Amino acid sequence: MSSKASVENPLFHPLLFLYSLLQWLTDKLLSPKAPRSDAKLHRPSIAVIGAGITGVTSAAHCVGHGFDTVIFESGSEDQVGGIWTRVNDTSGLQIHSLMYRFHPSIQWKRGYPSRQEIVSQVQQLWQRYGLQERTRFNTNVNKVYQENGKWVVNDPSLGTFDGVIVAIGTCGAPKMPTMQGMETFQGEVYHSSELTGKDAKDKKIAIIGGGASAVEALEFAASAEAAKTTILSRSDKWIIPRNIAVDTLLSYNIFGQETKLSIFPEFLLRKLFYRDMEDIAPVDKGLFTDTPMVNSDVMDKLREGKAEWVRCDIEEFTDRGIVVNRRAKGVPKGGPGHQEVIEADIVVMATGFKRPALSFLPDDCFEDPYQPPNWYLQTFPPKHPSISAINCTYLSAIGTVGNWHIGIYTRILLMFLVDPLTRPRSIWMERWINMTNFLKMSSPTGAFDFFTYLELVWWFVFCVAINPFRWKWALFVFFGVGFALPNAVVAEEEPIVGGKNGAKDDAFSF
Numbered sequence: 001m002s003s004k005a006s007v008e009n010p011l012f013h014p015l016l017f018l019y020s021l022l023q024w025l026t027d028k029l030l031s032p033k034a035p036r037s038d039a040k041l042h043r044p045s046i047a048v049i050g051a052g053i054t055g056v057t058s059a060a061h062c063v064g065h066g067f068d069t070v071i072f073e074s075g076s077e078d079q080v081g082g083i084w085t086r087v088n089d090t091s092g093l094q095i096h097s098l099m100y101r102f103h104p105s106i107q108w109k110r111g112y113p114s115r116q117e118i119v120s121q122v123q124q125l126w127q128r129y130g131l132q133e134r135t136r137f138n139t140n141v142n143k144v145y146q147e148n149g150k151w152v153v154n155d156p157s158l159g160t161f162d163g164v165i166v167a168i169g170t171c172g173a174p175k176m177p178t179m180q181g182m183e184t185f186q187g188e189v190y191h192s193s194e195l196t197g198k199d200a201k202d203k204k205i206a207i208i209g210g211g212a213s214a215v216e217a218l219e220f221a222a223s224a225e226a227a228k229t230t231i232l233s234r235s236d237k238w239i240i241p242r243n244i245a246v247d248t249l250l251s252y253n254i255f256g257q258e259t260k261l262s263i264f265p266e267f268l269l270r271k272l273f274y275r276d277m278e279d280i281a282p283v284d285k286g287l288f289t290d291t292p293m294v295n296s297d298v299m300d301k302l303r304e305g306k307a308e309w310v311r312c313d314i315e316e317f318t319d320r321g322i323v324v325n326r327r328a329k330g331v332p333k334g335g336p337g338h339q340e341v342i343e344a345d346i347v348v349m350a351t352g353f354k355r356p357a358l359s360f361l362p363d364d365c366f367e368d369p370y371q372p373p374n375w376y377l378q379t380f381p382p383k384h385p386s387i388s389a390i391n392c393t394y395l396s397a398i399g400t401v402g403n404w405h406i407g408i409y410t411r412i413l414l415m416f417l418v419d420p421l422t423r424p425r426s427i428w429m430e431r432w433i434n435m436t437n438f439l440k441m442s443s444p445t446g447a448f449d450f451f452t453y454l455e456l457v458w459w460f461v462f463c464v465a466i467n468p469f470r471w472k473w474a475l476f477v478f479f480g481v482g483f484a485l486p487n488a489v490v491a492e493e494e495p496i497v498g499g500k501n502g503a504k505d506d507a508f509s510f
């Protein structure tokens with residue numbers, strides 16, 4: 001499916017038809033049934049913090065499997081969809097939507113959905129699973145603690161819970177660093193997420209930043225018919241093509257890190273994708289060390305000459321533009337270069353977003369050396385297997401945030417909650433973290449600072465395979481089906497483990 005696949009009627013387009021069929025099938029086979037509006041959910045209670053893609057999806061899985069769930073969201077109702085409700089109308093998925101199926105019931109209409117379609121799918125999911133009744137808006141979570149074995153979120157008046165899913169994302173408020181001379185600049189300054197409706201026709205645009213938002217701002221500038229756009233990038237990042245085959249292959253690096261073999265994909269990208277633009281490909285860091293940007297158009301825009309990529313440090317703003325220290329390839333940030341003035345009518349600060357803090361969690365979640373992202377499966381703090389912080393502890397990866405792994409993480413938590421014999425002891429969670437650190441000791445980044453999708457699959461398979469009491473849950477954990485059978489076995493095991501909640505003998509719990 002091409003990046004311009006915005007076709008309305010799938011019957012006229014064979015690939016889109018097949019894609020729709022696949023989505024319909026996965027929905028029928030794998031979506032848990034939404035509970036009736038008057039249904040009382042009797043299974044353990046779950047607090048979900050955040051109503052973005054991750055929070056809504058995990059809550060939909062929880063209620064679909066009969067777990068009594070409440071979502072706490074600091075924003076108002078129009079923020080169901082999280083960060084996607086707060087970015088430009090021109091934003092959209094850079095990766096193919098096949099890799100962004102955050103719930104089996106999601107039905108994408110195109111290969112690369114727009115921001116509006118993404119938000120609409122999250123809101124439909126939220127309604128389909130009756131989560132309106134279960135969401136507490138304008139509730140900023142600032143404290144999560146245990147009282148009598150139950151989790152309290154902020155205050156006992158908001159309920160008590162058996163498990164907690166933290167889904168606060170990684171993109172909070174826009175980051176707007178103050179720079180010298182900014183107040184003297186006569187043009188307009190916007191954050192990269194505030195470009196909707198801005199008039200840039202025939203204007204010169206300077207974009208500060210060299211990440212995915214900078215590339216998106218470049219697309220905005222092109223569609224707004226800006227006269228000239230200059231990207232002022234402090235450090236080089238890898239860009240990979242918007243191609244489902246290439247992106248999938250790269251995420252299949254089982255080592256989850258840079259290895260000697262990485263020179264092959266890096267060489268191919270330089271020769272076949274960057275080609276004459278090789279100058280902007282990083283020389284100081286490998287492909288498997290940081291989240292790459294996914295975009296095929298950026299090279300063409302640079303080749304057309306309407307945009308320029310400048311490797312530089314920002315010195316100061318002037319009334320008409322920005323003074324930069326332009327550096328040659330390979331010279332690191334802050335290194336020697338030469339001064340240049342970049343003229344601009346509009347400056348776009350593509351300088352990222354502040355990271356929402358996890359500090360509301362208990363202090364023992366942050367004990368050295370088991371601080372996030374160095375947690376069990378990256379999401380479970382070793383002291384608390386009843387907490388899963390999904391999609392908000394990672395630093396960088398080749399993969400995607402909105403995919404089936406949200407369901408798997410959620411179901412692992414549900415398994416831990418209902419089956420004491422599957423619940424890992426802290427010591428075993430720490431050992432798994434130590435083992436991963438050991439396996440990735442040759443990585444140029446920390447073991448958990450970068451991972452790939454295939455590595456994630458390995459983590460999940462290992463987690464289920466290592467403990468025989470988890471085997472009966474495999475179908476449920478991986479596909480969300482067959483809850484009844486393992487749950488019936490758990491009922492039989494109850495006398496052995498000493499009641500519903502505690503394992504008398506947790507020697508097996510690794």
Ligand SMILES: Cc1cc2nc3c(=O)[nH]c(=O)nc-3n(C[C@H](O)[C@H](O)[C@H](O)COP(=O)(O)OP(=O)(O)OC[C@H]3O[C@@H](n4cnc5c(N)ncnc54)[C@H](O)[C@@H]3O)c2cc1C
Nearest residue numbers: 050052053054073074082083093094140141168169400401
């Ligand atoms: C412009 C843009 C484009 C992107 N494109 C892609 C892409 O193509 N592919 C991809 O994989 N990722 C992309 N991302 C990353 C994006 O963050 C994820 O795709 C996804 O939206 C994250 O969802 P989330 O639910 O985990 O977090 P969010 O969407 O950030 O939602 C978190 C929610 O938690 C709430 N919250 C935070 N703290 C608290 C608290 N203390 N108490 C209560 N509520 C709280 C927030 O208000 C928010 O609603 C993009 C990000 C941006 C900014």
Ligand SMILES: NC(=O)c1ccc[n+]([C@@H]2O[C@H](COP(=O)([O-])OP(=O)(O)OC[C@H]3O[C@@H](n4cnc5c(N)ncnc54)[C@H](OP(=O)(O)O)[C@@H]3O)[C@@H](O)[C@H]2O)c1
Nearest residue numbers: 092093094177209210211212213214216234235350351352
């Ligand atoms: N559709 C998409 O795929 C898409 C689009 C947008 C955003 N996103 C996601 O959203 C998240 C945020 O992306 P982002 O691009 O907004 O932020 P980002 O990845 O954090 O990049 C910020 C950029 O701004 C630079 N910067 C920050 N402060 C600076 C300063 N004081 N002076 C000069 N440069 C400065 C950084 O340089 P250094 O690297 O040197 O610090 C970096 O190049 C990422 O997870 C990204 O993948 C995805």
